[in-house]
Amino acid sequence: MSGSDSSPKLPRLLRTSAIRLALTASLLATLLLGVSLAGIYATVMLGLDEEVSEQLEQSVQRLSEASKSGREPVVDVLESMSETEFYFLLVDDQGVSVFGNLLIWPEDVEPKLNVDVRGLWIDEDALPEGVAEDDVYWPGVALVLADNSRLVLLRPVEQSDLLLFISDYLIEVIVTVIVLSVLMGLLLGGLVLRRVDTIVATAAEIVSGDLNQRVPISRYSDEFDDLASHLNQMLDRIQQLMQGMREVTDNVAHDLRSPITRLRNHLEVALLEEGRAQRTEADYREAIQQAMLEIDGVIRTFNELLNISQLESGEHRTEWAIFDLSKAVHELGEFYEMLASEKEQTLTILNGQECNVLGSKALISQAIGNLLENAIKYSPSGAMIGLEIHCSADGHRVVVTDNGPGIRTSDHARVMERYVRLDSSRTEPGNGLGLSLVKAVMKLHGATLALENRNPGLQVSMQFCAHRDID
Amino acid sequence: MHLLLIEDDAQAARYISKGLRECGHVVDEVHDGGAGLDFALNGEYDVIIADRMLPVCDGLSIIKTLRSQGDVTPVLILSALGEVNDRVDGLSAGGDDYLVKPYAFSELRARIDALARRNMANPNEAKLKVADLEIDLHKHRVTRAGELIRLQPREYRLLEYFMRHADQVVTRSMLLEQVWEFNFDPQTNVIDVQISRLRAKIDKGHSLPLLHTIRGAGYKLSVEEPI
Numbered sequence: 001m002s003g004s005d006s007s008p009k010l011p012r013l014l015r016t017s018a019i020r021l022a023l024t025a026s027l028l029a030t031l032l033l034g035v036s037l038a039g040i041y042a043t044v045m046l047g048l049d050e051e052v053s054e055q056l057e058q059s060v061q062r063l064s065e066a067s068k069s070g071r072e073p074v075v076d077v078l079e080s081m082s083e084t085e086f087y088f089l090l091v092d093d094q095g096v097s098v099f100g101n102l103l104i105w106p107e108d109v110e111p112k113l114n115v116d117v118r119g120l121w122i123d124e125d126a127l128p129e130g131v132a133e134d135d136v137y138w139p140g141v142a143l144v145l146a147d148n149s150r151l152v153l154l155r156p157v158e159q160s161d162l163l164l165f166i167s168d169y170l171i172e173v174i175v176t177v178i179v180l181s182v183l184m185g186l187l188l189g190g191l192v193l194r195r196v197d198t199i200v201a202t203a204a205e206i207v208s209g210d211l212n213q214r215v216p217i218s219r220y221s222d223e224f225d226d227l228a229s230h231l232n233q234m235l236d237r238i239q240q241l242m243q244g245m246r247e248v249t250d251n252v253a254h255d256l257r258s259p260i261t262r263l264r265n266h267l268e269v270a271l272l273e274e275g276r277a278q279r280t281e282a283d284y285r286e287a288i289q290q291a292m293l294e295i296d297g298v299i300r301t302f303n304e305l306l307n308i309s310q311l312e313s314g315e316h317r318t319e320w321a322i323f324d325l326s327k328a329v330h331e332l333g334e335f336y337e338m339l340a341s342e343k344e345q346t347l348t349i350l351n352g353q354e355c356n357v358l359g360s361k362a363l364i365s366q367a368i369g370n371l372l373e374n375a376i377k378y379s380p381s382g383a384m385i386g387l388e389i390h391c392s393a394d395g396h397r398v399v400v401t402d403n404g405p406g407i408r409t410s411d412h413a414r415v416m417e418r419y420v421r422l423d424s425s426r427t428e429p430g431n432g433l434g435l436s437l438v439k440a441v442m443k444l445h446g447a448t449l450a451l452e453n454r455n456p457g458l459q460v461s462m463q464f465c466a467h468r469d470i471d
Numbered sequence: 472m473h474l475l476l477i478e479d480d481a482q483a484a485r486y487i488s489k490g491l492r493e494c495g496h497v498v499d500e501v502h503d504g505g506a507g508l509d510f511a512l513n514g515e516y517d518v519i520i521a522d523r524m525l526p527v528c529d530g531l532s533i534i535k536t537l538r539s540q541g542d543v544t545p546v547l548i549l550s551a552l553g554e555v556n557d558r559v560d561g562l563s564a565g566g567d568d569y570l571v572k573p574y575a576f577s578e579l580r581a582r583i584d585a586l587a588r589r590n591m592a593n594p595n596e597a598k599l600k601v602a603d604l605e606i607d608l609h610k611h612r613v614t615r616a617g618e619l620i621r622l623q624p625r626e627y628r629l630l631e632y633f634m635r636h637a638d639q640v641v642t643r644s645m646l647l648e649q650v651w652e653f654n655f656d657p658q659t660n661v662i663d664v665q666i667s668r669l670r671a672k673i674d675k676g677h678s679l680p681l682l683h684t685i686r687g688a689g690y691k692l693s694v695e696e697p698i
Contacts, residue, residue, distance in 0.1 A: 302573075303656075334625065338664045
């Protein structure tokens with residue numbers, strides 16, 4: 001992109017679907033992470049609580065058992081426990097410390113007879129030196145023994161490093177994940193945007209008039225290249241159609257301008273004030289009839305041009321059907337036989353057996369008719385004109401031959417173009433569209449057209465596929 | 472005849488209905504499909520002429536509605552769409568004939584006459600007769616003043632078509648479609664050649680010519696000399 005476009009690029013980047021996708025994904029990932037961490041935390045804590053309460057319960061059992069035999073055995077038990085992780089304090093009924101590794105009786109702890117495991121937060125004052133109350137969770141129990149002395153027993157739990165990490169850095173983790181995914185989204189968005197931008201740029205150039213532009217295709221052959229190649233194919237087709245349209249317009253202008261001018265002049269002259277007195281009604285009728293003939297010619301040319309361009313653009317397929325080409329050829333031969341005999345020419349029809357072709361009967365008939373008309377028109381009287389059809393499994397061939405003047409080999413390609421009328425034929429009526437229509441019909445049907453010299457005369461062959469070969 | 476013309480191009484409609492009136496028809500003229508359907512459903516017409524592209528309700532829908540109500544009034548479709556499959560669409564929607572713009576007024580008129588006549592024709596007739604020219608449809612025999620005329624099968628079909636449309640103008644494209652079943656226009660005067668061949672067989676040696684050429688329009692089989 002050019003420099004002037006870079007300022008709106010960031011907001012555009014933020015609008016891309018890639019970044020939306022990345023943000024959604026990171027949000028979901030964060031949520032999932034949070035939920036699973038909370039789950040782990042809860043499970044671990046519950047497990048610890050259970051274990052600790054069991055230990056406490058066992059100790060309480062032992063201590064209550066010992067207290068029945070007096071204070072000494074209790075102190076013995078406690079002594080044996082001092083090597084373990086337990087913290088405790090035994091005070092007599094006056095509140096005087098008897099034995100223990102806690103310094104003072106923790107505040108707010110009322111001794112009770114039943115076991116009660118609770119998370120207590122013990123004041124630092126109560127702890128022996130070197131033991132920090134931070135990060136330690138103090139489940140414990142307080143009880144009154146048989147001789148009314150009171151005992152507090154605590155089993156501290158150090159929270160594990162992972163759990164600490166989780167609880168302390170949860171927010172930071174989430175923020176990091178979000179920031180990283182935004183960055184990734186921006187990066188991905190930028191990459192996608194670059195690909196889209198090339199397509200947009202091509203489209204913009206086409207909109208501004210350069211229909212030759214095509215979307216560049218990268219070496220990755222990914223979905224963007226797929227899209228690009230489809231767009232390019234579409235553009236090719238559009239260009240082809242536009243080209244066709246332009247040609248039609250040119251042709252219409254070329255072909256219709258002179259007859260329309262003629263028509264206009266003719267009518268104008270017929271209405272001139274100057275000669276009005278001499279003109280009779282018959283003159284007017286004559287002028288109008290002439291004008292109508294002229295218009296008929298214009299309409300005919302117009303229709304044929306339209307027809308050819310529709311054929312060339314490949315519309316037209318809906319009326320296709322399978323029909324017997326042999327029968328159609330025979331009917332056409334019969335139809336034109338009389339026209340030939342009018343010029344004292346002989347039209348011989350060599351018929352084949354039934355052979356099916358998929359296509360438009362009307363169009364193919366018209367194409368064969370055009371060839372026959374050409375043969376009859378350009379051959380001198382007395383000429384021999386042949387119409388043959390050869391059918392085989394490989395395809396069907398319709399051949400029109402004559403022994404007229406023929407066409408020079410160098411002109412074969414040229415006569416199939418629109419409006420090309422060789423100098424030798426200029427005196428005959430016609431608009432030079434006949435063979436181009438034949439060519440268009442052949443192309444539409446996937447058939448081929450070939451011109452050959454017969455010396456003397458011309459042979460035109462149409463090679464059709466047998467119907468199962470088409471589509 | 473009583474005709475309904477549904478055509479949204481008001482000027483074209485005016486020309487056509489003027490022409491048809493001068494030919495002795497009574498013409499109702501409307502310019503949109505809604506009014507057209509209204510008139511078609513409530514009036515008694517011999518032939519309806521409907522443009523295909525119309526505001527409010529297009530020509531094909533009008534025909535479909537009429538046909539669904541059991542109305543069999545012949546409908547001639549006028550269309551600016553020239554493709555053959557459009558013609559197929561139009562006819563399969565229930566239209567009786569299809570004429571592509573630009574068309575000649577004489578063509579329109581001839582086809583309207585043919586449609587109206589078709590509605591009255593009796594397909595089971597045994598004989599057709601124009602003056603002293605006669606076709607025996609069962610025996611496929613043609614006679615003029617009692618004298619047998621030998622015709623090729625195609626010539627016979629051509630004559631039969633003329634006899635069924637006696638006193639009507641028949642255009643070249645009608646003949647191509649109906650007699651030869653060709654849906655294209657030959658560039659040359661091949662039809663004229665066929666007609667003059669037929670004329671030679673039926674009119675030669677008789678003082679009263681029956682098969683006439685109507686300049687700029689077509690042909691007519693008639694006792695009367697055309698103007």
